[in-house]
Amino acid sequence: QNHLGIRSSMASRQPFTDTDTADEAVRATCDDATICKRFATSKGYWKDPYIQYFVRSVGERKAPEINRGYYARVQGVNFLLDAFLKKTQCNCQVINLGAGLDTTFWRLKDNNLMPQKFFEVDFPTIVSRKIHYIKTKPPLSKPIIETHSTDSLLLDAHNLDSDRYCIIGADLRNISDMEEKLKKFQLNTELPTLVLTECVLVYMTPSQSSGLIRWVAETFHTAMFINYEQANMCDRFGQVMIENLQRRQCMLAGVDTCQSLDLQKERFLRSGWEHASALDMITVYSMLPQVDVGRIERLEFLDEGELLQQLLQHYSISWATKDKLRLGKVLCFFLQLLDLIYA
Numbered sequence: 001q002n003h004l005g006i007r008s009s010m011a012s013r014q015p016f017t018d019t020d021t022a023d024e025a026v027r028a029t030c031d032d033a034t035i036c037k038r039f040a041t042s043k044g045y046w047k048d049p050y051i052q053y054f055v056r057s058v059g060e061r062k063a064p065e066i067n068r069g070y071y072a073r074v075q076g077v078n079f080l081l082d083a084f085l086k087k088t089q090c091n092c093q094v095i096n097l098g099a100g101l102d103t104t105f106w107r108l109k110d111n112n113l114m115p116q117k118f119f120e121v122d123f124p125t126i127v128s129r130k131i132h133y134i135k136t137k138p139p140l141s142k143p144i145i146e147t148h149s150t151d152s153l154l155l156d157a158h159n160l161d162s163d164r165y166c167i168i169g170a171d172l173r174n175i176s177d178m179e180e181k182l183k184k185f186q187l188n189t190e191l192p193t194l195v196l197t198e199c200v201l202v203y204m205t206p207s208q209s210s211g212l213i214r215w216v217a218e219t220f221h222t223a224m225f226i227n228y229e230q231a232n233m234c235d236r237f238g239q240v241m242i243e244n245l246q247r248r249q250c251m252l253a254g255v256d257t258c259q260s261l262d263l264q265k266e267r268f269l270r271s272g273w274e275h276a277s278a279l280d281m282i283t284v285y286s287m288l289p290q291v292d293v294g295r296i297e298r299l300e301f302l303d304e305g306e307l308l309q310q311l312l313q314h315y316s317i318s319w320a321t322k323d324k325l326r327l328g329k330v331l332c333f334f335l336q337l338l339d340l341i342y343a
Contacts, residue, residue, distance in 0.1 A: 023123070025250040026203045030100035030126055033199070035059050037074070040067040045296050046074055050103040053137040054130075064300040065308040069281070069315070071296055073228055076284040076317050077198065078107075080226050084194045085113045092192040095119040095182070097172055097212070098200030101130055105165050109143045116191060117164055121178060124158040124169030131160050131167060154185075161185045172200070173208050175215050192222040202229045202254045209254050210271050217272030217322060224321045225268065230258040231280055231316035238314055261316060268320035278318035285312055 038055040039062045041048045085092065085108070092115050096102060099120035108114050122130075134140045135155070144153070147164040154161040158169030159181075166185045170178040179187075195216050201209040216225055232238060233255055242252055257263050261278040268276035285293070302308065 021249050022203075022251050022253075025248055027123055027126055028248070029199065029250065030122070034101045036062055036066055036070050040070045043067060043299055045071045045299065048103055048107070050106045050140065051101075053140050054101040054103070054133055064302045065311055067300065068285075068296065068302075068308055069311050072281050072285045072288065072312065073198070073315070073317075075288050075292075076281070077196070077226060077228055078104075079288075080224075080317070080319055081194060081196065082111075082113060084192075084224050085115060088115075088192045090115055092194065093117045093119065093188060094194045094196065095121065095187075096196045097121050098197055099167075100126060101133075102198075106140070106143055109147065114147065114164060115194075116188070117166060117186065119182060119185070119187065120167045121170050121172065121182070122167075123171065127159070127167055127169035128157050131155065131157070134160065159185070172212060173204060175211060179215070179219075189219050190221075192224075193220040194224045194226065196226045198228040200229070201227060202252050202258055203250075205253045206257050206267075209257065210267060213268060213273075213320075214271040217268075220322075222323055224319060225273065226317065226319045227264070228315070228317050230255070230314055231261055231264060231278070232314055233258045234260075237310050241314060261318070264316060264318040265320075268318070272322070273320035274322045276318065276320040278316050280313050281315040281317070282309060282312035284317055 034051065034055050037048065038051050039058055040046070041051055042058040045067055081094070081104070085094075090113060094104075094115045094117075096104065096119065099122050102120070105118045105120075108118065120127075120130075134144065144160075144162050144165050148162040150163075153163075160167040168178070168181045168185065170181050172178060193216075201212070204212070213225065216223055230238070230241065230252070233242065238258075242255060245252060252258070257267055261280060264278040265276040279287075
């Protein structure tokens, strides 16, 4: 079978298709993100003692703008995620869709912010790589074993399932297959649930991503959805970003939803969510704790800030909530959260 779970023989399907090429290019973005995070952490932008086990070497130098952009992304997403975990007192579950080689599970365990269960879903080929790293690196496997109550945990080529951490190989465009696998590994639809996507929905068509967003809204009565991806893509800078990705066979099938922050909010409000907010990353960057921002800005000299500004203007964090358990509107408003914690 190939990565989409379709039986692969010359008689039953066409040889290598455009979809295969596009999917392969999307999978390559997983490595790009991990390599960039590895470099930024090696420079001291933030601490991640686990990413070294997924990328052997620090690799070639990345521009300071890229490092600051990743810093804003990691801090902004972590801030919302941690706020949800604290608000629910960790009596919740997290589903990271298109998680790649992300290290959030280990960070949450170290910080005593573990949800009841942490799920990850990605292409089977990426999942099998991640599972291989976990199996062969004790600093990755030990925390999973420590949070598991029995002697044996499920581990095969495309799935890992323990009491608190689960990795599933599936295609996000096939919602029924993904849902079946999640439920097989004890997804609890009664628990408050946070779903996270980072540069994932933009590679799906608008109808595929809205189907996924609607599925989350209909499946969980109390939920939060955090989405990080491109925004304000209708200007010349956005066009250059699209062309650069196209040269690598990477098609942004969902770029139409990334034209504005309003469209990012609307995609949730049209799909069963009660509240939705969106901020571009230049706003997020300006709202992060300024003492730490000052620290990271001293790590590397920036010639001039124009490119950083343009980069940050073309990415966003949007989030949506539905709150049957009435966890409180504090989940809905990033501004209130920041005022609360950083006042």
